[in-house]
Amino acid sequence: MMKKLLSLLLVAVMIVGLMPSISLAEETEPVLDEIVETTEPEVPAEEETDETPLLVDEEPVAEEEATDEPSVTDDPALPSETTEEPDEVAVPQQTGNVTLAIDDGEAVYYAELEEAFAALAGSPSDALITVLAPTASTSFYDFDGYNITINGGGNSIMLAPLTITNGSLEVNNAVVLMKPGASGWTLKIGDTLSDQATVTFSGTLLTLDGGGTKTAGAIEMQTKSTGKNTLNFLNGTVVQVSGYMHDTTLGNAIMTENEGTHTINIENSEFYSNANRAGLVAGSGTYVNVTNGVFHVLDSRANGTNGSYFRGINSDIVVSRSGAHGLSINRLYLENSTVTTEHNGYTGVWVNTLGSTVINSIMEINHNRVQLDTLGAFNLRGGENTIDGLSQINISQNGGSGLRLHAGSLEVAEAKESGFFRVMYNIASFGGGIEVNGGQIKLPSSAIIYNNRARIEADDIFVNEGATLTLYPVGTDWLLEEGPEWDVNHLIDGWYDDVEGRRWSAHIDPIYVNEFTELGIAKAGPLTLKAAHTAIAEVTVTKIWVGGPEVKPEITITLLANGETAYDRFGQEIKPVVLQDGQLEYTFRDLPLFDAESEEIEYTVAEDAVDGYITTIDKHDITNTFVIKKIDLTATKVWIGGPEEKPTIKLQLLKDGQPEGEPVELKSGETSYTWKDLPLTDNAGKAFVYTIEELEVEGYTSVVDGLLITNTYIVPTIDVTATKKWDGGPKDKPIIQLQLYRDGKAYGDAVKLDGVTSYTWKELPKTDAEGKVFVYTIKETDVPNNYKATYSEDGLTVTNTWTKEELPSTGVGSSTWILFLGGSLLLAAGYVLLRRRNNGA
Structure with a gap:
């Protein structure tokens, strides 16, 4: 029994002794995020056949010496790439802002990312860094042969300049700020001895803030001739590079060297370059793939981009306000994308000799300065170039040829709607719209190319000797809009020769010009073409109204040619024109200037009669003068009652309430009066209101109803x-x-x-x-x-x-005494009766 108790006690002590280490392991083990693998695109088999255009202030990238590139080791402020590992490594802490797990080992806490990087230095390995709180690295590190994953957990990370060689760096879900050192690159991927290096940012906001530096660069990709580098921006990453203004390649947002293959993938992410020397300067083996993303390069001092095989699918691409070229690349592929290149110093889009493919995309190439006669706003150096019928291309208001083909071919497919391919309002010395310097261009009938200008010849299309053009008839609704000294708003009817010395100049020196009619076939140059029309006349009819109501009647005017029916230059009879109230001018356009005998046609106008007006015509001015109508007014007199002989009355005529003339008289028997030749209206056509009034007639009431006056007799x-x-x-x-x-x-x-x-x-x-x-x-x-x-x-x-006779008087008669006696008796009887009543009472 004692032995059993001792054994149990020993086991309990062992368990208690192991508990701290178990707790620590559970507490410090990091959660490993899934590492996103990036597949490098296959390198196209075709080879570079021409150089990319030069930046205005540099030599071609291929000719730069490797020794010209500043080395990060040249800066004494930064540690050398060969700096030995420090003798002492920071002791791992149990808490910190980051954890580091090396080669799938135990995760160890470090106070800052700087300490974790220091722990890695000098021992190439696979490393997982988990960021638990905002952190930073403060020293330069060159990780050669490392595969490092940083899971940011949405935290902020400040990174000092960093180099990844022969390995990889993956940053997930972080807010990263990188600032340059005194010189060198802020982020460098590979070197001249590197086989391959991959840097991936996923779900991250990455900011490279150069702060206007002129001594350091942003991102460089470098490898040996057989090496491959990859830079991935994935899963909603937003990249902002700004303020790198070095005078050479260090000032570029992304710089790739000519050696090896470099791939830049922007998938479901956004890339912004603002106010750098350039957005992208790429070596000959660089591939840029923008898929479901955004690629914006603005306000570059030199080119917006230079070089690369550029591929945009379902993306928005903007390269504008560059000091030199805009989107300058070796090969262009667009599908379901939008490209906008505006206000660049030279070309808007430069495609080198590897050609271009545009499928169901929109290209806006406008307001670029171009400056040189050897360039076009859309500048195609060679190769096979195609634009499908679903794409919409607008090339407008550029300071050089809208489109210039140097060599190779361009075929624009027939669009479902007119205007999908539009070249207008560009100006150059030759071929303001399109210049075919070499090769061949085939344009569809739906293309719109007019209202361009050339200082020397060929306003719209110039085809050099040895080049060919396939062209179709002009549109039915094309109008010239070139005033004020040029023809304005006249219908275009064809393509005409526009060679120097015999240029189309209607309204300045109206002459016939040679019409180009070889349409629908490949026609070899030289050709100097303008979308215009034959020499034409126009007649402007002016309408003048003198007097009459404010609302004028409609009028019908007819144009006559030499006194006969007029026809336009297309042979259509010109119908009479109706001018409504308020229309004071009408212009008959597209009239032939000469007849079949080359005699100038005299055009006159006629007007249908207008009721109430007199018409006079002086050349093409029609004057209608209002005629005031005259009327007679008759006043009628009606008598009701009264003596047969009627009194003389006076009637006064009133015009708009004021007396008109003197009163008139109607004598007995006269029942009406007529005023003759009274004006119906004033000169403005306003009708007068005429009334009458009657001067007072004694013994009668007067009622006026219009011109009817009724006098009714008043019975005294x-x-x-x-x-x-x-x-x-x-x-x-x-x-x-x-x-x-x-x-x-x-x-x-x-x-x-x-x-x-x-x-x-x-x-x-x-x-x-x-x-x-x-x-x-x-x-x-x-x-x-x-x-x-x-x-x-x-x-x-x-x-x-x-009439009765009176008898003489005889005194008091017997009747008087009888009356007196009777009265006395009545008084006595009354007295007796009264006393009896009193006694009885």
């Missing part, structure tokens, strides 16, 4: 007073009634006179509607007894005369 009123007179009779007069009569007929109800002697009827009609005066009289309806009524001559005074 009077007051009729009846007077009552009494002649004799008692002092108290009886009440009487008077009846008014009008023309012998009772009028209204009888009225009573009680204690008054007169009565007045107010506002009685004096006349009937025809003005006949009514006669009013009165009658007393019931003459009181003992009176006799007599009437005055006007029938309005009635006199009642007393």
Whole structure:
């Protein structure tokens, strides 16, 4: 039992002793990212047959001596490439910003990348560096024979100048900033003894900031003649190289030497070169492959690029604002890509003798200075050059020939739409549009080539002796746009000879020019061609309106040639033209200047009659003068009621509310008056408004309705007073009634006179509607007894005369006493009755 306990205790002690080492291993073992393998492209079998164009300030790359290149070891500030490994290596820490695993060994922590690099130096190996936090290397390192992978984990890394030889460097998912040393290259791939070296950046933002240095370079690729170097930008990497301004090759964003093969792959990534001496200067064995990517080179002091087999697939390529050439390469292959080269000092695109292939791509080659007559904005040095019918090529506003073929061939396929191949607004000494210096060009009928200029001859196309051109008819809608001293906006009808001394110059010295008609076949030079037309005339008709309404009627004008129907230079009859309101000018264009007998044609114009205007024609000026129409106005008089004999009236004519002329009189029996030859409108065609008014007519109302005046008789009123007179009779007069009569007929109800002697009827009609005066009289309806009524001559005074005789008086009669006695008795009876009531109470 004791032995068993001792054994268990020993095992427990061993386990406890092993625990720290197990924990440390788990804690420090890095996670290994997958290493991306890069396949190097196969080198094409074809050989270089010509030199790439020179930068304006350097000799060809092939002629540079290797000894001219500054050596990083020349800078005492940087360690020599042969610097021995330090005696002491930093002791690995348990924590740090990076870990390093060598040859699949255990990952060790280091405080900074500088310490990890130092640990690697002098022992070629496979190394995995994992970046855990922002870090940096501060010394120059030349890793010869190393395969180093750096997994950045999205962290920032600052790298001092670095050389990779006979091995590889892969940087994944990092933000890398590299700055140059005092001299030498910031990133160098290979050397003159190197067999191969590969540098890959994947998912990384890589910045090489030269800061305007004139002593150091950015990226160089170098190898021996049988060696191969590869530079990969993959998986969303963005590369920004700027500020390298060395006067020689050190100032280039990427520089490859002539020896060996160099491949640059930009896949699903972006490359930007800004403000460097050049974006890319490549040796003869350099291949640039841009696939689903971006390649932009801007503001280079020399060429944008120089050399290489350049291949762009599904990519955006821009090389602009270079001091010399733009995209200058040995061989060009484009597929589903866009190339823009603008505002470069010389050519926009230079392709050397290995030719070019353009498939379903867009090329914009504009505003390049060119400067030399031996160049073109799209400059093809030789080889076989093809452009398919799906591609769109626009070559415009360059300071030299738009396209120049030095040798070899160019064939542009027929496009599905006109204008896919367009060369316009370029200017050169010879062949402003296209110059075929040698070789052969075949253009499709869909090509557009016009409105180019040449200072000496051949505005649009120049074909040198020994070169050939296949050309097709001009487009049906091509217009010259070359003013002001040249022909402007005239329809082009063909290709014409444009040789020095006999140049096309219509409107300056209108002469016939020789038309080029050998179309659709290969025609050998020399040819000097311009898209133009025969000598032509034009007639501009000017319309002048004098007076009339603001809105003018439409007019129809006809052009006549020598007094007959006119035809244009295509033999089509010129139809009459209608000018709408507001159109004051029309130009008949494309008219033959001479007839079949070479006599100049006299063109005149005619106009259809325009209602309300007088037309006069002076050469090609048509004047229409407004004619003011005259009208007659008749006023009609209508009388309603009133006496047969009508009063004299006066009528006043008003024009726009103002008196026109003197009033006119209409006497009894006159029922109308006519004013003759009155102007219908003013000179501007505005119609006058005529009205009439009648001066006041007593006894009538006046109503004016246009030119109809109606006077209606007003029946006057009077007051009729009846007077009552009494002649004799008692002092108290009886009440009487008077009846008014009008023309012998009772009028209204009888009225009573009680204690008054007169009565007045107010506002009685004096006349009937025809003005006949009514006669009013009165009658007393019931003459009181003992009176006799007599009437005055006007029938309005009635006199009642007393007719009963009076008896003499005899004193108080018996009746008076009887009344007195009866009254007394009644008073006595009343008194007795009152007392009884009081006593009873």
